[in-house]
Each structure stands twice: as structure tokens, then as C-alpha cells.
Amino acid sequence: MCGRFALTTPVDGLRRLFGFDRIPNLPARYNIAPTQAVLAVRAEGEARDCFMARWGLIPSWAKDASIGAKMINARSETVREKPSFRTAFRRRRCLIPADAFYEWKTIAGAKQPYRIAFEDGEVLAFAGLWERWQGADGSDVESCSIVTTDANEILQPLHHRMPVILDPGSFGSWLGGAEDEAASHMFPYAGERRLTYHPVDRRLNNVRNDDAALADPVELDNTATSDPEPAKTSPKVDQMSLFD
DSSP, rough: OOEEEEEEHHHHHEEEEEEOOOOOOOOOEEEEOOSSSEEEEEEEETEEEEEEEEEEOOOOTTGGGGGGGGGGEEEEETTTHHHHHHHHHHOOOOEEEESEEEEEEEETTTTEEEEEEEEOOOOOOEEEEEEEETTTOEEEEEEEEEEEEOOOOTTTOOSEEEBBOOOOGGHHHHSSOHHHHHHHSSSOOSSSSOEEEEEOGGGSTTOOOOOOGGGGGGHHHHHHEEEOOOOOOOOOOOOOOOOO
């Protein structure tokens, strides 16, 4: 799965890589959590556009937005059949940029977070789905989910799942290709760039902590006996404004 990630790359770099024109109001984030607003990129005709979406896909037929907290990830093995995701997979695929993502491993009875990123520091592009849901008050909420698959050989010692990570050459076919073409990308990452990981401070477990020190490697404390389970949802936050 993918339950937290970071995005700190300057906007100009993101615009060049993902091919969108607008300039989002995008502060550096080191601890992005479910239900918070995240940057996503989708096809707009022959062009691409960026938008902010609530992390945790809310199906269009849902009666309540709270269901999204359970839909932060979409399993690649079932995304084409599961009612929550199948329409979005057919019609509303997106890219979700990240600098790194986090997974947890139990060490000495405690949940230890690890930061996973490309060794060269390049941006990760997660395969995503997005949906538009209308609330009872008539307001529209756009939400998204990250597609996951089996972990590759590098990450298997850490966790059994990982996000589907796309190379730039597959952006177009993921966003606008036929279903079978898009499905051909839903496999463990095997690109040229190497993924690496290191342990980070357990302060990451609290979604209120969001600072640059969370990216720093730490020495493991093998004497720990307990640690709170990382929260799956964040405290209520205002949606970030996309543009100045």
C-alpha cells in the first residue's frame, strides 16, 4: 500500500516533467496523509492540466464522502472490476507526483517508518485514478486514489506492496490509452532508476508533523517495545488553494 508520501520539488520542475502549463500554489510537503489535498495531473484533450484532489477516492454513487478514507489505494489486480474504481479506471486516470513515499516495518515491537525514493532524487509519478462526487449541498469534490501492485525485489524486504510507478514515456498511454494499454503498466517498478530506502524519525507517525527533518535518516532504536499505529487519516484540514 501507500499511506503517506512527500512532494517538495519546485513547481517549475514538475511542470517540465508532467507537461502542464498552470502554476499551482504548492508548498513543500513532507508528510502528506490520506484525506488531504494532493497534486494530480490529468489529460485535457491533447494537453495536460494539474488539479488538487482529496486523497481517498469517493465513488460518484457514494452517499457520504467518508468512504474515501478507505479508498486511498486501488489494487491493480482488481481495479478493472471493483465497483469503486472500475469507472475511474476506464475514464479518469491521472498521475500523482511525489518525491518519496513511506512504508512501515515492525522492529522490536514498534512501527518504524521508512522513506522510499529514487536514488538520484528524481520525481516519482504514481499511477492514479480520480473521481468527481457531488455532495448534498451541490458542491463538487474531486478525489483520487493511488494504484498499487506487488513490491519489486528491492522493496520486498520492507513491504509486500508498492505504488505503480510510471516512467515519463508511459505518461501518455496511462492518461489517455485504452484499458489494456493502461493495464500493461500496472506492474512492480522495473525502470532504469533505482529505488532506495532508509528509516526516518517516528514523528512521521503523527500527521501534524510536516517538516524537512522527516526526510533525514535515523539510527534504529531496537529497544523500542511499542509505538502507535500510523494514523490512516489526517485531522480535518482545509483544501489547499491551487492557484494564487
